[in-house]
Amino acid sequence: MKVLVPVKRVIDYNVKVRVKADGSGVDLANVKMSMNPFDEIAVEEAIRLKEKGAAEEVVVVSIGVKQAQETLRTALAMGADRAILVVAADDVHQDIEPLAVAKILKAVIDEEQPGLVLAGKQAIDNDMNATGQMLSALLGWSQATFASKLEIEGDSASVTREVDGGLQTIKVKMPCVVTVDLRLNEPRYASLPNIMKAKKKPLDEKTAADLGVDVTPRLTVVKTTEPEGRKAGIKVESVDELIKKLKDEAGVI
C-alpha cells in the first residue's frame, strides 16, 4: 500500500505572530516557517505504518510557494520516500484555500493511487479543518477525522477519534482519508544521516495549472486583528456579590 501525506508549510509554532498593519493577514515575510505540527504527526504515522510493514511507500505532497521544498525535505528526512511539490503561489502571503487544496490533492491522488491519505486535522495558521473532509468528498472515499489511534485491518481501517466527551472508534473502508489529532503519536526528530539522505530522495515539482486547478481565492478576508489581551480580574467580597455579578453583569445564571 502507498500512503500519501499532504504537508503544509506554516508559520513556526514558536514565532510570535504579528498582524499586518493593513489588517489583510499576518506578517509572514522573513519569519521562521515549519511543517504544520499536525502534518508532522501524519508523516510520523505513515512512516510507522511502513516500518510495521503495513505500507510500502510514503509520498508527501505540499502545495504552496516554492520554499515548501524545505518542508518536504523535512518529511523526507523523517523517513518519507518521495515528495511532490505543487507550486500554486509566488507570494508567501497567499493562502491556498481548502477547496483548491483538496482539488489539487485529488488530481495528485488520481495519478498516484494511494491506498490511504493521512492528513493533519487542520493547519495551525488558519485553523480551517476542512481540507481532509473536502478531499474525501471529492474522491468519494470514506473519511475518519481527529484520529488518536489507527489500525489497518485488511481492506478497512479502525480509527479511534477524539470527539466531545470521549473517544469513538469507527471502522472505515479503504481507501480512505484519515485526519490525525495531537495524541496519535509523538513525531521523531530527523537523524543527521537521514537529513543527508533526504537530499538525494526524489522531489517532483508541478504547478496547480499542470493539474488544471484554479486557485483563485473564493473567500474574502474582511479583517485580521490580534486577539484582545486578557484583562485583569477583580476580587469579590462575598459569595452573594459573586452570584449577583454573575446574574446581573455576566448574565450567565
Add this chain to the structure above:
Amino acid sequence: MPVYIAPTKDMQFLLHDVLRVTESDVAGYADIDRDMTGAILDEAGKLATDVLAPLNLSGDQEGCRLENGVVTTPKGFKEAFEALKEGGWNGLDLPEEFGGQNLPYVMGTAVGEIFVSANMAFNMYQGLTHGAISALLAHGSQGQKETYLPKMVSLDWTGTMNLTEPHCGTDLGQIRTKAEPQDDGSYLITGQKIFISAGDHDLADNVIHLVLAKAPGGGEGTKGISLFVVPKFLVNEDGSLGDRNALSVGKIEEKMGIHANATCVMNYDGAKGWLVGELHKGMRNMFTMMNEARMGVGLQGYAVAEAAYQNALAYAKDRLQGRDVTGAKEPDKAADPIIVHPDVRRMLMDQKSFVEGARAFTFWGASLIDRAHRAGDKDADGLVSLMTPVIKGFLTDKGFEGAVQAQQVWGGHGYIEEGGMSQFARDARIAMIYEGANGIQALDLVGRKLAADGGKHVMAFFEMVKAECKAHDGDERMKGFTDPLKAASKQLQAAGMFFMQNGMKNPNAALAGSYDFMHLMGHVCLGLMWTRMAKAAHAALDAGASDRDFYEAKLATGRYYMARQLPACAMHLARIESGADPVMALDAEAF
C-alpha cells in the same frame, strides 16, 4: 524557565553570506549549500529547544550523584542522550569508515554551539567523547581505532581525557601516575587523576579513558609522559564487554557550575591500559589536539553568553519599570518595558555585538581548521594556531562578562537561582579556567605563537587586516568599520613592536602585557569580523534582499562594536607599554 531558540538565521548568514562556503575549494564545502545547512541547523535547533534546553536548569539544580561507586546523572539526561545518539549528531564531522558523516568541522562548530547554548553541562558528555575520538584518530593504532571508534562515534561508549593530578595541572611534567609494562604488551596504570569531566555516568555502556602516565625509561618532566587508553570495561576480542577494569570514581567534585556534568576524581589501581601512539611522546600527541579542544572551549564561552542574552532580551521586553525619558512608550501600562532605557540597551548591545562577532570569529577559525586538515594548507594551520589562544582566552572572558551582564538585566531576579540567569554566569565561569587557564592562553600567544615560524603568521594576519581595510577605500558606508579597525590594528602592531624591543632584554616586559595583548588582539579580530559582516550585509541589501531588517540590524550592531568596544584597544596598548615595572615593582615579601 529560561528559553533558547537556535540563532540559525545568523549562522546561515555567516556560512553563506560571509564565509561563502559553497564557493570554497576545500573538500566537502561545495555540498553544504544553504538548504542542506538549513535542514541540519533547524533539526539541531529543534532538539536543542525541545529536549536539551528544558533540562538545563533542572540538571543544574539536581546535579550528579555518586552512590556505591555508581554515578547517576540528573533526571531526563538518559532520554536526552538517547535522542542525541539516535540523531547521529556526534558523528557529524567524523570519518564515514567509523560511522560518521564526514561533514566539515565548521558545521560541527555550528551544531556544537546550538547544543552548548541549550545545555552546556549535558553537551560535555558528547564533547569529551569527541575529543577522545580525535586523539585516537590521530594517534591510535588501526586495532585501537577499530575496537573503540565505531562505538564512540555512535555514543554507545563515551570518552574522557585524564591529564590533571592533585598537585599539577598546567605543569604536567610533574605527573606521578605510573604505567608498568606487562608481558602481553599492555600496561598497568596506577595513580590518581582529578577534575575529569564526564569521568563516569549512567548514559553509556562503557567509558574510554585516555590517560597521561609515566612509563619507565622516559626522561624527566614532560618527556617521560605517554598516552594510554584505559576502558572502564575491558573489551573482548568480539567487541563485547568483559571484566570491569581496576579503576573507580573517588568522588564527584562540588563545583560552582556545570553541576550536571560529573567532574570526577578517578582512581587507577593497576588498571589495564594500552599505549596510544609512541612511547614517551604523550605530550606531543596531546598538543596536536589542542587547537580543536581550545576552540571548543572558546565556543562554550560565547555559546553560554548567547543563551543568557536571549533571556536577558526577553526579560527586557517584558519587565515594566520606569518610563522612557523621551516619552512613554506604553502609556496604558503601569510603566514601560526596561528595554527603553539607554543603560539597558547598552548592556544588550554589548552582549549582542560580542556574541555575533564571536560566532563569526569561531566559524572562521573552524573554516581555517577545515582548510588545514582537508586541503593541507600550512598557512591556514599556522594562522589558526595563532588564533586559538585568542579564541579561547578572549571569547571565554567576554562570554562570562556577557553572562554576568545578562544577569544584571534581570536585576535582583538574576541573582535568584529560580530564573536560571545565575546558572549561565556560573556555567560560563569554568570556560575561563579549564583547557589552559586564560593567563596560560596569553602566555601561549605572546611567548610561543607570535614568534612561531619567524612571526610569519602574525604578519600574515596584519596583512589580512590591511587588505580588508584597503578593499573598502573610499567607500563611505564602510568608514565606520575600517577607520576604527585600522587604528586598532596599528595599536596591535605597536604592542607587538614593544614586545620585540623590550622582551629580549626583559621577558617580564612581554609577559606582564600578555593578557592585555590577548584582549587587544581579540578586539582586532572581532573588528575584522564585523567589517566582513558589514560588507556582506551591504552586499545583501544592494542585491535587494527581502529581509532588510536583519541586515540593517547587523550593520547597526557592528557599528556599536566598532564605536563602543574597539576603543579598549588604546587602553590595552597603554598598559602594555607601561612595561613590567608597575606589575613587578613589589617584592613578593612586600605583599
